[in-house]
Structures are given as C-alpha cells and as structure tokens.
Amino acid sequence: MSESIIIAFESSCDETSVSVVKNGNEILSNVVASQVESHARFGGVVPEVASRHHVDNMLYVIDEAIQQANIAIEDIDAVAVTKGPGLIGALLIGIQAAKSFAFVHNIPLIGVHHIAGHIHSVQFDYKVDYPAIALVISGGHTELVRMARQDHYEVIGDTQDDAIGEAFDKVARVLKLPYPGGPHMDRLAKEGRHRYDLPRPLMNDGTLNFSFSGLKSAVINLVHNCEQRGDKVIVSDLAYDYHQAVIDILQKKINLAMEHYPETKSLIVAGGVAQNSHIRQALMESSERYDLNILFSRPSLCGDNAAMIGAAAHIKLINNQFESLSLNGQSQLNIEEETAE
Numbered sequence: 065m066s067e068s069i070i071i072a073f074e075s076s077c078d079e080t081s082v083s084v085v086k087n088g089n090e091i092l093s094n095v096v097a098s099q100v101e102s103h104a105r106f107g108g109v110v111p112e113v114a115s116r117h118h119v120d121n122m123l124y125v126i127d128e129a130i131q132q133a134n135i136a137i138e139d140i141d142a143v144a145v146t147k148g149p150g151l152i153g154a155l156l157i158g159i160q161a162a163k164s165f166a167f168v169h170n171i172p173l174i175g176v177h178h179i180a181g182h183i184h185s186v187q188f189d190y191k192v193d194y195p196a197i198a199l200v201i202s203g204g205h206t207e208l209v210r211m212a213r214q215d216h217y218e219v220i221g222d223t224q225d226d227a228i229g230e231a232f233d234k235v236a237r238v239l240k241l242p243y244p245g246g247p248h249m250d251r252l253a254k255e256g257r258h259r260y261d262l263p264r265p266l267m268n269d270g271t272l273n274f275s276f277s278g279l280k281s282a283v284i285n286l287v288h289n290c291e292q293r294g295d296k297v298i299v300s301d302l303a304y305d306y307h308q309a310v311i312d313i314l315q316k317k318i319n320l321a322m323e324h325y326p327e328t329k330s331l332i333v334a335g336g337v338a339q340n341s342h343i344r345q346a347l348m349e350s351s352e353r354y355d356l357n358i359l360f361s362r363p364s365l366c367g368d369n370a371a372m373i374g375a376a377a378h379i380k381l382i383n384n385q386f387e388s389l390s391l392n393g394q395s396q397l398n399i400e401e402e403t404a405e
C-alpha cells in the first residue's frame with residue numbers, strides 16, 4: 065500500500081500528541097500538548113504528573129488532530145501508537161486511547177518504537193538513501209543506529225550513562241537556568257568564548273559508545289569550586305566550552321562510524337537535542353568531508369511528536385506489521401527487535 069492515512073498517538077514522556085499523516089511523508093495535522101510548564105517547577109519530568117496530564121489532554125488532542133486534518137474516520141487506514149520505550153504510565157495512556165480508537169472504528173493497529181519515530185521524522189523533508197546511520201540525541205537517548213534498509217536497525221553505539229539531553233539539563237540546572245536547560249545553553253553559548261577546560265569522556269576509546277556523566281560532573285565540580293572560592297562563573301563561557309566538548313565527542317564518533325561503515329549514504333540526526341544550533345552547524349561542516357547526505361530532523365519535529373510515529377508506522381503498514389488489541393507498553397524496548405524479517 066503506498067497511499068495511506070494514519071492517525072498516530074505519542075505519549076511516552078511529557079508531550080501528548082496526535083497526528084494525521086498521509087503516505088508517511090505528509091503531515092495533515094500534528095497536535096502537541098506540552099506539559100513542560102508543569103514539570104519545570106520540579107526541574108524534570110515527574111512520571112505521575114505526566115500520566116495525569118495525558119489523561120486530561122488526550123480526548124481534546126484527538127479531536128483537534130482529526131479536525132485540523134479535515135478527514136473522515138473512514139479515510140483512516142491504520143492507528144499507530146508509541147509502544148515503548150518511555151515512562152510506562154504515560155505510554156499506557158496513549159496505547160489505551162489508540163487501542164480504543166482502533167477497536168471502535170475497526171481499524172488495524174501498529175505499534176511503533178519511539179526511536180524509530182525520531183529517525184523516520186526526516187521522511188517529511190527528505191527521501192532517505194540507505195544504508196544510513198542515525199544519530200539519535202534526546203533527553204532519554206544517545207544512540208548510533210545503523211540501517212541497511214528503512215526497516216533494519218542495528219545499534220552500533222549507545223551511552224554508558226547519562227543521555228546527552230539529560231546531561232544538558234542537569235548542567236543547566238547547576239547554572240540555575242530554567243528547565244529544560246538545553247535551549248538556554250544553546251542561546252548562552254552564542255555569547256561565550258573559550259575559558260574552561262572540560263574533559264571529553266570515552267572520546268578516544270575506539271568504540272562508538274558515549275559517556276556524558278563525567279562531563280556533567282566536571283561542570284558541576286567546577287561550579288561548586290568557583291562558589292567555594294567566591295569566584296563568579298561566566299555562564300556563557302561555560303556553555304560555550306560545554307558545547308565544544310559535546311561537539312568534539314559527537315564528531316569523533318561520527319568519524320569513527322564512517323570509517324567502520326564507508327558504504328553509508330545518509331547520516332540522519334534526530335531527537336530533541338538535534339535542535340541545537342551549534343551541533344547542527346558543526347555536524348553539517350564536518351559531514352562535508354564525506355560523500356553522504358546529512359539529514360537533520362526539522363527543528364519543529366525534533367522534540368517528541370506523533371507525526372514522527374506516523375512516518376515510522378507507514379513503513380510497518382507497507383510490511384503488514386500489525387499488533388493485536390492486546391498490545392502492551394514496554395518501558396524498555398530494544399530497537400533492534402523492530403527489524404523486519
């Protein structure tokens with residue numbers, strides 16, 4: 065099937081989102097109800113609060129997505145939903161809503177891996193040439209995924225500790241910036257220059273794995289030491305040097321991945337942190353030395369949203385990969401299991 069209309073649900077973390085996607089590459093609607101303000105006062109996502117907001121928002125978001133798309137229920141070929149990984153209580157609300165929708169209207173159900181969604185979000189702007197490598201950088205993930213085809217996933221690198229966005233947010237918190245801190249660090253680094261020497265953990269270990277906990281701790285120690293000495297931390301300079309460390313690590317790992325897999329035709333960069341202006345620019349420049357296309361997720365589709373779930377679901381629709389109505393949420397879920405036979 066190439067012509068398709070999919071209604072997609074995403075509720076794995078703190079965004080309640082429903083989208084209507086045509087043919088896996090056209091957004092008819094993409095409604096995202098963000099809870100960020102509710103979580104900001106806690107400095108992070110509170111799972112119980114997230115679940116309650118999903119319940120409150122879900123029906124309104126479904127109605128809005130269908131209205132904006134201007135479609136009839138009969139037009140819908142499949143219902144897609146994020147099945148994991150994510151916060152289990154949050155996931156289950158999207159899954160229950162999607163299953164009910166599928167059951168009531170007798171429409172097939174498709175379960176989508178959240179990371180596959182982030183990766184396939186680039187379909188709205190590009191036709192991807194495979195083999196590809198995807199760098200997924202978000203609040204919960206830092207992964208390099210090799211894809212021989214659009215439905216083949218091999219994790220070739222992963223974080224050993226904190227995710228990149230989590231480290232951004234924790235560093236920002238020590239610098240007394242609002243949650244989520246990533247965008248504030250991005251903005252401040254534009255005014256900064258080199259002042260602080262920061263480590264680049266695992267950068268030269270010869271693997272494709274990442275570690276951000278040591279870098280985060282180095283910043284926290286630096287800030288505490290400054291405070292104890294009564295010195296002022298120059299926040300913009302620290303944000304600048306933090307970015308330099310992160311960018312050096314990402315570039316090094318991408319270079320290594322390209323050495324290992326020279327046949328790669330596309331480098332996909334997706335996930336919330338892929339909105340970062342410094343990372344986008346640096347990766348764009350460094351990719352010029354390789355014969356490949358670098359495909360960034362559109363900034364408005366980097367964060368969690370249901371359109372990306374609809375894009376990934378289109379591939380499963382073509383492959384006839386459906387779920388029964390007993391689909392359950394999985395807080396941990398390996399993307400390699402999503403590889404089609």
Ligand code: KG4
Nearest residue numbers: 202203204229244246250336337340367368
């Ligand atoms: O993909 P996402 O919305 O949720 C997860 O699936 O994790 O990513 C959220 C993360 C947060 O850590 C946030 O600080 C980070 O993306 N982020 C950024 C920027 N915009 C969002 N990090 C760095 N620079 C940005 N401009």
Ligand code: ZN
Nearest residue numbers: 182202367368
């Ligand atoms: Zn995400």
